[in-house]
Amino acid sequence: MAYTYQDLKKKTVAQLREIAKGAKNEAVAGYSQLNKEHLLLGLCKAFGIDSRVHHVAQGVDKTKLKGTIKQLKKDRDEALAQPEKDYKKLKTIRRTVHGLKRELRKAML
Numbered sequence: 674m675a676y677t678y679q680d681l682k683k684k685t686v687a688q689l690r691e692i693a694k695g696a697k698n699e700a701v702a703g704y705s706q707l708n709k710e711h712l713l714l715g716l717c718k719a720f721g722i723d724s725r726v727h728h729v730a731q732g733v734d735k736t737k738l739k740g741t742i743k744q745l746k747k748d749r750d751e752a753l754a755q756p757e758k759d760y761k762k763l764k765t766i767r768r769t770v771h772g773l774k775r776e777l778r779k780a781m782l
Contacts, residue, residue, distance in 0.1 A: 730780040738777050745770050
């Protein structure tokens with residue numbers, strides 16, 4: 674049976690040990706002594722599963738938001754380099770960056 678990282682993560686230690694029993698691989702050697710975290714990593718290596726969790730932004734254009742944030746940070750740095758600082762502009766830029774980052778984090782799944 675083909676497993677995904679999420680499928681394996683939802684299983685109990687006992688279930689993971691049963692799966693490891695059937696997998697003949699060095700990565701799961703000593704499976705009866707491993708805890709869940711180490712079992713997950715071993716099974717991912719044995720089955721060739723990517724063990725990282727990938728976040729996908731849904732409902733927003735991630736590259737556009739990141740580009741906007743990058744441009745706003747450049748504007749902020751330029752405003753800070755001025756001898757006469759415009760603190761209202763700085764506050765507006767910082768709050769906008771903060772709002773965009775929050776929007777990006779909300780869209781992550």
